[in-house]
Amino acid sequence: MPEGGLATEASTAPAAANAHGGFWARVDGERWVKRLLIVALCLWLVVVLVLPVLQLLVKSLADDQGGFVGLAHYAKYFNSPNLFVSLRNSLVVAVLTTLLSVGLGFGYAYALARTTLFGRGLLKGIAMMPLFAPTLLNGIALIYLFGRKGLVTTGMFGLLPGVDIGIYGPVGIVIAETLYAFPQAVLILVIALKMTDARLYEAAQSLGASPLRIFFTVTLPGVRFGLMSAVFVCFILSFTDFGAPKVIGGNYSVLATDIYKQVIGQQNFSMGAVVSVVLLIPALLAFIADRLVQRRQVAAFAARSVPLVPRPNPRRDAFFLAYCWLIGGVIGIFYLTALFASLVKVWPYQLELGLWHYHFSGTGGGGYGAFWNSLRMSAHSALWGTAITFLAAYLIEKTRQLHGLRQLAYFLSLAPLALPGMVIGLAYIFFFNARGWDIAGVFVANPFNWLYATMAILVLCNIVHFFSVSFLTATTALKQMDREFETVSASMGVPFTKTLVRVTVPVCLPAILEIGMYYFVNSMATVSAVIFLYSADLPLASVAVANMDDAGDTANACAMSMLIVAANILIRLMYGASTSGIRRRSQAWLTR
Amino acid sequence: MTTSDTSLVVEKVGKSYGTFAALRDVSFCARRGEFLSILGPSGCGKTTLLRLIAGLESHSEGRVIIDGRDVSGAPVSKRNVGIVFQSYALFPNLSARNNIAYGLKSRGASREEIDARVDELLDLVGMRGMGRKYPAQLSGGQQQRVALARSLAVSPGLLLLDEPLSALDAKVRLLLRGEIRQLQKRLGITTVMVTHDQEEALTMADRILVIEKGRLVQDGTPHDVYDRPATPFVASFIGAMNFIPDAVKVQDGVYGLNGHHVRVGTENGSALLPPGSRVTIAIRPEDVLIGREHDSANIVPTTVSAMEYRGAQFRLSLIVHGGERSGLRLDADVAAEKVRRLQICPEMDLPVQLPLNRLRVYGAGEAHA
Numbered sequence: 001m002p003e004g005g006l007a008t009e010a011s012t013a014p015a016a017a018n019a020h021g022g023f024w025a026r027v028d029g030e031r032w033v034k035r036l037l038i039v040a041l042c043l044w045l046v047v048v049l050v051l052p053v054l055q056l057l058v059k060s061l062a063d064d065q066g067g068f069v070g071l072a073h074y075a076k077y078f079n080s081p082n083l084f085v086s087l088r089n090s091l092v093v094a095v096l097t098t099l100l101s102v103g104l105g106f107g108y109a110y111a112l113a114r115t116t117l118f119g120r121g122l123l124k125g126i127a128m129m130p131l132f133a134p135t136l137l138n139g140i141a142l143i144y145l146f147g148r149k150g151l152v153t154t155g156m157f158g159l160l161p162g163v164d165i166g167i168y169g170p171v172g173i174v175i176a177e178t179l180y181a182f183p184q185a186v187l188i189l190v191i192a193l194k195m196t197d198a199r200l201y202e203a204a205q206s207l208g209a210s211p212l213r214i215f216f217t218v219t220l221p222g223v224r225f226g227l228m229s230a231v232f233v234c235f236i237l238s239f240t241d242f243g244a245p246k247v248i249g250g251n252y253s254v255l256a257t258d259i260y261k262q263v264i265g266q267q268n269f270s271m272g273a274v275v276s277v278v279l280l281i282p283a284l285l286a287f288i289a290d291r292l293v294q295r296r297q298v299a300a301f302a303a304r305s306v307p308l309v310p311r312p313n314p315r316r317d318a319f320f321l322a323y324c325w326l327i328g329g330v331i332g333i334f335y336l337t338a339l340f341a342s343l344v345k346v347w348p349y350q351l352e353l354g355l356w357h358y359h360f361s362g363t364g365g366g367g368y369g370a371f372w373n374s375l376r377m378s379a380h381s382a383l384w385g386t387a388i389t390f391l392a393a394y395l396i397e398k399t400r401q402l403h404g405l406r407q408l409a410y411f412l413s414l415a416p417l418a419l420p421g422m423v424i425g426l427a428y429i430f431f432f433n434a435r436g437w438d439i440a441g442v443f444v445a446n447p448f449n450w451l452y453a454t455m456a457i458l459v460l461c462n463i464v465h466f467f468s469v470s471f472l473t474a475t476t477a478l479k480q481m482d483r484e485f486e487t488v489s490a491s492m493g494v495p496f497t498k499t500l501v502r503v504t505v506p507v508c509l510p511a512i513l514e515i516g517m518y519y520f521v522n523s524m525a526t527v528s529a530v531i532f533l534y535s536a537d538l539p540l541a542s543v544a545v546a547n548m549d550d551a552g553d554t555a556n557a558c559a560m561s562m563l564i565v566a567a568n569i570l571i572r573l574m575y576g577a578s579t580s581g582i583r584r585r586s587q588a589w590l591t592r
Numbered sequence: 593m594t595t596s597d598t599s600l601v602v603e604k605v606g607k608s609y610g611t612f613a614a615l616r617d618v619s620f621c622a623r624r625g626e627f628l629s630i631l632g633p634s635g636c637g638k639t640t641l642l643r644l645i646a647g648l649e650s651h652s653e654g655r656v657i658i659d660g661r662d663v664s665g666a667p668v669s670k671r672n673v674g675i676v677f678q679s680y681a682l683f684p685n686l687s688a689r690n691n692i693a694y695g696l697k698s699r700g701a702s703r704e705e706i707d708a709r710v711d712e713l714l715d716l717v718g719m720r721g722m723g724r725k726y727p728a729q730l731s732g733g734q735q736q737r738v739a740l741a742r743s744l745a746v747s748p749g750l751l752l753l754d755e756p757l758s759a760l761d762a763k764v765r766l767l768l769r770g771e772i773r774q775l776q777k778r779l780g781i782t783t784v785m786v787t788h789d790q791e792e793a794l795t796m797a798d799r800i801l802v803i804e805k806g807r808l809v810q811d812g813t814p815h816d817v818y819d820r821p822a823t824p825f826v827a828s829f830i831g832a833m834n835f836i837p838d839a840v841k842v843q844d845g846v847y848g849l850n851g852h853h854v855r856v857g858t859e860n861g862s863a864l865l866p867p868g869s870r871v872t873i874a875i876r877p878e879d880v881l882i883g884r885e886h887d888s889a890n891i892v893p894t895t896v897s898a899m900e901y902r903g904a905q906f907r908l909s910l911i912v913h914g915g916e917r918s919g920l921r922l923d924a925d926v927a928a929e930k931v932r933r934l935q936i937c938p939e940m941d942l943p944v945q946l947p948l949n950r951l952r953v954y955g956a957g958e959a960h961a
Binding site: 030031482484485487488489490491492493494495498502503506507586 | 667675686
């Protein structure tokens, strides 16, 4: 070769790499490291997901002494009318919520994706508000609006004729759940409405189709998978939610509150397990249907298409302006009412504003200690959750070893989508609290028992609870990277860890931050799983909301919810600032 | 056979996915500094072959020997190969410089050495002064050059190119074709390029390996492959070919067709066929001669049925008339100048000549594509 210098190293290059890089540069070692990591990932998923759920199933088939009783508990469940009625109630709530949130969400998403409406960013922000709040707050806000002393019920404290809509029960639950599911429906539908080929519309217009006909022959068929997905997601969310029915359900029992009542109220763990399984099955079916739909959606949009750019249309835009601000206004009023209520001295008698309820003195729940615990828990969940999720997605997407195990890991990574928080929480009690298991006559002590009632188990539970969505975000980001990056690096003798650090992580940084924010925000707001797992010396803010509300300290509960919302909005703003910073820096990669 | 002059040996290599055999019994070798092109239609197994040589896939049978070392089963990092992918796979968050330096940094070279080497490589691929740019700021051709420089940075013993030019537009492709070839000659680096573009293979390679359905069907120089295609498949895949089926062998060099005797100058495998065998006779459109101005052998009466204008030349669709093979179609490429001079037009009667040293004979058993 004509060049000097390193050219002479050519023949000795692999040997040199070995000498310099030691263990990590030896590629046979690298293959084994990857295999080891994949096996470790599968083992982790088995321990934190499969075994606890199995333990729950076993529990539902056993009596309190651990003896096998078959389906006896299930028979009892379906023969006791007051338990069985909850299943019907849950289904009614879920179906109504799904219809409302997807129906309202479609119009809202259409306005965001397909019109040139002024203030779309703000409207989207308002629609996303419920994501930052515990669902308990939706119930609490409803009480302040439509409860016995609510703003609407008393007609602005007597200024106007009041209306009592009977908020305690199904009406309240459906409104609160619709508020909760609405942003999810909007998010899914906005993506579906944006993923449309403009050429289809041009073709339809050139063929002389009317706008109505275009809507039914192009728009709706184009988003059918998104619509179905939104339906399934909203169904699962409202079917399994615990917070809203806990606050506003009154005597209208649903499955999620039944589990709580059986386990916490009556200490009937077996029946709690049975109700969990009853809750799990429809959620599982909806999950499977959703996955089938998603697969077809990806296939349908594989071809290269031209994005649709909305054009101004004054009449249409005026209609959607009114529509969106009506809905956005309602959402805004909910949270503003809650904010107002948290600041009012004695609702509805002394309307002076102040921070009395933010002292949390004279009420249970744990006050600022609980809030601080929640912050710590959420930060840990965000940190560890992001690391584990990204590594899991990386191993599954970017390695080529152990195909079967990687498929298993992929399946298990999506499974938490089907697991309601209540089910995860209960499964975790059963699994981590067990002293050990009798396996074929041999007693095996539980090596994970020490985790019980620690911060670690709360973090673990959050990571599993919110794993799937984060995992899909990471997988999408990784899929967008060239498949040959790893091969190119390997051909140059660069260890995969170096490419992971120098290329993969920097390129995926926006997705990584998004995952971190998602974990933090959800860990702050969640109540369903952790309500079974927190210990007396580790109170949590969201659980405190539930407990203070239980004790009648609604204003304190409201104030604590406001703290959670504030923390989450702050994190969301920090995320927005850092991503725009990253975007500015990575512009250098993209622009001439 | 392995000598010190042999850079790459592929020996009886096979690869199966379940019951599907992607590659069967492929053997060839490359001399040091040789440019090989693996050519075939998509799905024929040519990329699989390249990935087997690179060590990106493990082969089911056979051996791969690089620089005298049996690397079968060794991972890509131990094979000392440079790879350029169709997509280039440049790291988007690293500048051109850092992309090129990527493999050098983990080899313990000093900063000065790396800088000097990167400058040298940037010069080599004609990208001097462009090192600070990020891949997205470079044109397709420039990205290709950076990818090439990056693969050469670690001084590989073997350069592997996977459809390196297919993502570029036609002009740049022509330019880079020549540049890559020159660079390869200058560095004397043994190179294997996968392509589905016959013209690319013909212009760039010292030798072409034609792959059909996982089998190596011909291994020869561009001249061999074009002028003496081993099978009807090769003949039709590289360039165009007229196939005249159902001729009968009379004796070596003489075939019965349409009641006439067609004489063939050079026999290929057909010399082994016994008289009376059914064969297919083949000729390239540009070899079909117009008019009686040549030797009087192998004259065929035809009528022009259609003419396709192709700029410098016309492709004539001819229908053979007379005899029991009336209606046989034949394509002929004729220079535009000649078409004007002879005033060739549709429906015109046009005797053509099939020059005997341009005819190929294939046994009837070799079904053509």
